[in-house]
Amino acid sequence: MSTTAAPPSQEGGFTRRDFLRRLGYAAAVTVAAGGLGLWRHDAQGPVVQSPKKVLSGLGDFSLPNFRGEAGKMAIAEGLDRAQTVGRGLEALGGMGAFIQAGDSVLIKVNAAFATPPALGATTHPELLAAVAKLCFQAGASQVLVTDNPINDPLTCFRISGLEAAAKQVGAQLILPRPALFQPVSLPTGRLLQQWPTLAGVFTGVSKVILLSPVKDHQRAGASMTLKNIYGFLGGRRNIFHQDINGIITELALLLKPTLCILDGTVAMVTNGPTGGSLSDLKETGAMVIATDPVAADAVGVEILGRRLDDIPYIRMAAAAGAGLADYERLKPVVIPAK
Amino acid sequence: MRIVTVRRISQGFFFLLLLWLAVVATVGTSWWQLRGWPINWLLELAPLTAVATLLATGTLYGSLLWALVAIILTAFLGRFFCGFVCPVGAMNQCLGWLSRRGHDPLERVAANRFAGAQALKYYFLFFLLLLAFMGTVQTGLIDPLPLIYRSINLAILPLVDARLNGPRFYVSVWLLGLIFLTVAALNLLRPRFFCRYLCPLGAFFGLLASLSPWRLGKQEAGKCGDCRLCEEFCEGACRPSAAIITGECVLCLNCLDRCPAGRITFANRPSAAGEQGLPDLSRRGLILAGTGLLMAPLWQRGGLSGDNRDPLLLRPPGALEEDRFLARCIRCGQCMRVCPANIIQPALLEAGIQGLWSPVINYRLGRSGCQPTCIACGQVCPTAAIRPLSVPEKLGVADFADQGPVRIGTAFIDRGRCLPWAMERPCLVCQEVCPVSPKAIFPRLAFEVIRDGGDLEAWMFGREIEMEAPLPTRVNLASGDYFVGIMAQPELGLRRILRHHDDRLVVEGPPAPSGMPAERVTLDIVVKLDRPHVDPTRCIGCGMCERECPVAGQRAIRVFNENESRAQAGRLLL
Numbered sequence: 001m002s003t004t005a006a007p008p009s010q011e012g013g014f015t016r017r018d019f020l021r022r023l024g025y026a027a028a029v030t031v032a033a034g035g036l037g038l039w040r041h042d043a044q045g046p047v048v049q050s051p052k053k054v055l056s057g058l059g060d061f062s063l064p065n066f067r068g069e070a071g072k073m074a075i076a077e078g079l080d081r082a083q084t085v086g087r088g089l090e091a092l093g094g095m096g097a098f099i100q101a102g103d104s105v106l107i108k109v110n111a112a113f114a115t116p117p118a119l120g121a122t123t124h125p126e127l128l129a130a131v132a133k134l135c136f137q138a139g140a141s142q143v144l145v146t147d148n149p150i151n152d153p154l155t156c157f158r159i160s161g162l163e164a165a166a167k168q169v170g171a172q173l174i175l176p177r178p179a180l181f182q183p184v185s186l187p188t189g190r191l192l193q194q195w196p197t198l199a200g201v202f203t204g205v206s207k208v209i210l211l212s213p214v215k216d217h218q219r220a221g222a223s224m225t226l227k228n229i230y231g232f233l234g235g236r237r238n239i240f241h242q243d244i245n246g247i248i249t250e251l252a253l254l255l256k257p258t259l260c261i262l263d264g265t266v267a268m269v270t271n272g273p274t275g276g277s278l279s280d281l282k283e284t285g286a287m288v289i290a291t292d293p294v295a296a297d298a299v300g301v302e303i304l305g306r307r308l309d310d311i312p313y314i315r316m317a318a319a320a321g322a323g324l325a326d327y328e329r330l331k332p333v334v335i336p337a338k
Numbered sequence: 339m340r341i342v343t344v345r346r347i348s349q350g351f352f353f354l355l356l357l358w359l360a361v362v363a364t365v366g367t368s369w370w371q372l373r374g375w376p377i378n379w380l381l382e383l384a385p386l387t388a389v390a391t392l393l394a395t396g397t398l399y400g401s402l403l404w405a406l407v408a409i410i411l412t413a414f415l416g417r418f419f420c421g422f423v424c425p426v427g428a429m430n431q432c433l434g435w436l437s438r439r440g441h442d443p444l445e446r447v448a449a450n451r452f453a454g455a456q457a458l459k460y461y462f463l464f465f466l467l468l469l470a471f472m473g474t475v476q477t478g479l480i481d482p483l484p485l486i487y488r489s490i491n492l493a494i495l496p497l498v499d500a501r502l503n504g505p506r507f508y509v510s511v512w513l514l515g516l517i518f519l520t521v522a523a524l525n526l527l528r529p530r531f532f533c534r535y536l537c538p539l540g541a542f543f544g545l546l547a548s549l550s551p552w553r554l555g556k557q558e559a560g561k562c563g564d565c566r567l568c569e570e571f572c573e574g575a576c577r578p579s580a581a582i583i584t585g586e587c588v589l590c591l592n593c594l595d596r597c598p599a600g601r602i603t604f605a606n607r608p609s610a611a612g613e614q615g616l617p618d619l620s621r622r623g624l625i626l627a628g629t630g631l632l633m634a635p636l637w638q639r640g641g642l643s644g645d646n647r648d649p650l651l652l653r654p655p656g657a658l659e660e661d662r663f664l665a666r667c668i669r670c671g672q673c674m675r676v677c678p679a680n681i682i683q684p685a686l687l688e689a690g691i692q693g694l695w696s697p698v699i700n701y702r703l704g705r706s707g708c709q710p711t712c713i714a715c716g717q718v719c720p721t722a723a724i725r726p727l728s729v730p731e732k733l734g735v736a737d738f739a740d741q742g743p744v745r746i747g748t749a750f751i752d753r754g755r756c757l758p759w760a761m762e763r764p765c766l767v768c769q770e771v772c773p774v775s776p777k778a779i780f781p782r783l784a785f786e787v788i789r790d791g792g793d794l795e796a797w798m799f800g801r802e803i804e805m806e807a808p809l810p811t812r813v814n815l816a817s818g819d820y821f822v823g824i825m826a827q828p829e830l831g832l833r834r835i836l837r838h839h840d841d842r843l844v845v846e847g848p849p850a851p852s853g854m855p856a857e858r859v860t861l862d863i864v865v866k867l868d869r870p871h872v873d874p875t876r877c878i879g880c881g882m883c884e885r886e887c888p889v890a891g892q893r894a895i896r897v898f899n900e901n902e903s904r905a906q907a908g909r910l911l912l
Binding site: 023025026029030033034036037038040041043045046235236239240242246 | 392399403405409551608658726904
C-alpha cells in the first residue's frame with residue numbers, strides 16, 4: 001500500500017480513488033481467476049471416454065395381448081402388394097388392431113442400396129405407401145419413415161422410390177444425421193455395448209412397423225425382418241460381420257416392433273443382398289404379416305426355399321426370447337390369392 | 339543492490355532452472371534424472387497453457403493451477419514474468435544486448451522506439467484463444483515456454499547429451515532448430531523482437547498489466563530534456579519517455595536504472611507524462627484474428643480425427659482420442675524427451691496441420707518398441723493429453739483386468755515382404771520379441787520345397803545321400819531347418835539334414851546295415867518354416883516386432899492404429 005497520500009497529478013488528476021479502482025480491478029482478477037481455476041481444477045485428469053447418456057435398448061413397442069403364443073400371423077398370397085397387405089391385415093382384425101387414433105408410427109424400411117424398386121433390394125415403395133395409408137386410416141397422427149442405409153441415404157431413398165412413396169401419402173422421411181445417434185448398451189448384450197444407434201428417430205413414437213423384403217444374404221443366410229433392424233445401427237457397424245448370427249440375435253432384443261410385414265411378393269434368391277439383375281429375383285407371391293419378427297423370418301426362410309438349419313440366427317433369437325421359430329404355433333391365417 | 343542486477347540474477351536463475359529441468363527429464367534413478375524434479379513447473383507457471391486448455395476442455399488439469407500465481411501477480415504488478423522469469427525473454431534480451439555492443443545511444447534509442455506493429459501479438463493471442471475456444475489448442479506453437487522446451491528437448495539437448503543418454507533422433511527436427519535460431523536471430527532486427535511483436539503470452543500479460551495498480555512512469559512531467567536515456571535499453575519498447583504504454587512494459591526496469599534525474603519510478607499512480615494501456619488495436623487486425631473461429635471447423639472438414647484418419651498415426655499409450663487430444667496437447671516435447679525408447683516423435687503433417695509437432699510414435703527410429711512397463715510419457719504430460727497411466731492400467735492387470743491392456747494399435751504382417759512367407763527363409767524374430775504373454779504373434783508350421791530343390795535324383799545309402807547333380811548352395815542346408823523327403827508322399831516322413839558337403843548329404847536316421855546296396859531315389863529338399871500370425875485380440879501395438887523385423891526398409895510387420903484403445907473409430911474386433 002502507498003505510504004504517502006498520492007498527490008493529485010497535474011495532468012491526470014489522479015486520486016486515491018483511481019488507485020483503489022485499479023486495486024479493485026486487480027482484486028477482481030484475483031478472485032475471478034482463482035475462483036475459476038479452483039472451480040474447474042481437475043486433479044485426476046480426464047477419463048478415457050467422455051460419459052454420454054447410454055440407452056439400454058430402442059424400446060418395446062409390441063402390444064401386450066399379442067406377445068408369445070398369443071402372437072398373430074397372416075400370410076396373404078398374391079402379387080399386388082397393396083391388396084395382399086390389406087387382406088392380410090384384415091384377417092388379423094384390420095390395421096386398427098395395431099394402430100390407434102393419435103399414434104405416432106415409425107416405419108422402418110430397408111432402403112440399404114441405391115437401386116430401383118424393380119431390382120428388389122429395398123422395401124417396395126408401393127408397400128410403403130399402402131401401409132402408411134392404412135396407418136393414417138387407422139387414425140395415426142403421423143407416420144415417420146427411416147433407415148440408415150449402406151449407400152448414401154438420400155440417394156437410396158430417392159432411387160428406391162421410397163422418398164416419393166412417403167411424400168405421396170403424407171408420411172415424413174427422416175434421414176440419419178449425427179445428432180440422431182445415441183449409444184446403446186444392451187443389458188444382456190455381448191456385442192451391443194456403447195454402440196451408436198439411430199435412437200433419435202424414436203422420439204414421441206408409439207408404434208413401430210418393420211417393412212422388410214425377403215433377400216438372399218451370403219454371410220447371414222437371409223436378410224429379412226431381423227436383419228432389417230441392423231439399419232438402426234450407426235458407427236462402423238460392419239465389424240459385427242465377424243459374428244453375424246450373434247449380432248442379429250442381439251438386434252432381435254434391441255427393438256420389439258409392433259408389427260412386422262415381410263414382403264415375399266418377389267424374393268431375391270441369388271446374389272443378395274444387393275442383387276442387381278432381374279434374374280436374381282423370383283416371384284414367390286407371399287405377404288407375411290406378423291407380430292413376432294422371429295416367426296415372420298421363419299416363414300421367410302421357407303419363401304426363400306431354405307431351411308432353418310441354414311440360418312442359425314432364427315433359432316438363436318428364439319432361444320434368447322425374442323419370438324417363436326416354430327411359427328405354426330401362431331396358427332397363421334393363410335389367405336389364398338383371389 | 340541495483341534492481342536491474344536483481345533482475346539479471348533472476349533471469350539467469352530461471353534460465354538455468356529451465357536447462358536443468360530439461361536435463362533431468364530422463365527416466366532413471368540417478369539424482370540428475372526424473373526423481374520428482376518439477377520438470378513442468380515453468381510450463382505450468384506461464385498461464386497461456388492453462389487458459390487455452392481451460393477454454394478447450396472446461397477443466398484445469400493438475401499443476402496448471404500454478405498459472406494463477408503468474409496471473410494474479412501480473413494483475414497487481416505488471417509483466418514481471420517477461421522481465422524477471424521468462425527464459426525466452428532472457429535469451430532475447432541477452433542476444434539483443436550482445437548484438438548491439440558498441441552502438442551509439444541514438445541507435446539504441448531508435449531500435450527501442452515503440453512500433454504500432456507490436457499490436458500483432460495481441461492478434462495472435464486472440465486468434466489462438468478463439469481456436470482454443472473452438473476446441474483445438476494451438477498456443478504451444480508460439481507460446482514461448484512450449485517453444486523453448488520443445489527446442490531444448492528435441493533440437494539442443496540431443497546434440498550435447500548423447501554421451502549421457504545415448505544418441506537420440508527426432509524427425510524433421512531441423513525445422514524446430516531453424517525456428518529456434520530464427521527467434522534468436524530476430525534480435526538482430528530489434529531487441530526482443532519475438533517478445534515485442536510475436537509473443538502471445540506477452541500479449542496475455544499485457545492485457546492483465548494494462549490496468550495494474552502498480553506501474554512504471556514518470557514522477558513529474560515537463561521537466562525532462564530530450565536525453566531519452568530511459569529508452570536506450572528499454573526492452574519492451576513501451577515509450578517511457580512520453581506516454582508510456584503500460585501493457586507493453588516488460589518490467590526490465592532499465593529506465594528506472596538509467597534516468598540521471600531519478601524521475602522514473604515504479605509506483606501506484608500513473609505516469610505524470612500520461613499513459614496508454616495497450617497499443618492501438620485495429621479493427622482489421624481483430625477481424626483477422628476472428629478467423630480463429632473458422633479454422634477449427636475447417637480442420638474438422640478433413641475428417642482426420644474420424645473416418646479419414648491416417649492409419650499410421652500412432653499416439654503414445656494413454657493418449658486421448660484425437661479431438662480431445664488436440665484440445666490439450668501443447669507440443670512441449672516433454673513426452674518425446676522422456677521416452678526412453680526414443681520412439682515418440684514430433685509430427686509434421688501426419689495428424690494434419692492442426693497436429694503439427696504433436697507426439698506420434700515411430701517404431702523405425704529409436705531403440706525399442708514401447709516398453710510394456712514404461713509409463714513415462716503420460717506421467718510427464720503437463721496437460722494430460724496423454725493420460726497419466728499406472729503400470730497396472732497400461733498392462734490391464736489387477737483393478738484393470740476387465741478393460742484389458744492399453745493398445746496403441748495392431749501389428750499387421752506384410753506377407754509379401756516377410757521372410758518365411760515370401761522368401762522361404764526361417765525368421766520368426768517378431769514372435770520372439772513379442773512381450774505379451776501369451777504371445778500375440780504365433781507361428782504356424784509349414785514345409786516348402788526350396789527353389790531348385792524338387793524332384794532331385796539321388797542315391798541313398800541309409801542316412802547318406804549322394805545327389806546326381808550339385809545341390810543349391812545359397813543356403814546352409816545343414817542349419818537344422820532343412821529336410822529331405824518326398825512332398826508327394828508325406829507318410830514317408832521328412833528327415834533333417836545334418837551335414838552337407840558338395841553333392842553329399844547326411845540326414846537323421848539309422849545308418850544302413852552293411853552289405854545293403856544303395857537305393858536310387860527321387861527327393862525334395864524341404865525347408866521348415868514357422869510363419870508368423872498376429873492374434874489381434876492379444877496385440878497391444880507396442881511395436882517390438884516392427885522395430886526388430888530384419889526386413890530393414892519397409893518392415894514386414896508394421897503397427898497400424900486399428901484397434902487402438904483411445905478411439906472407438908478404429909475398433910477392429912468385436
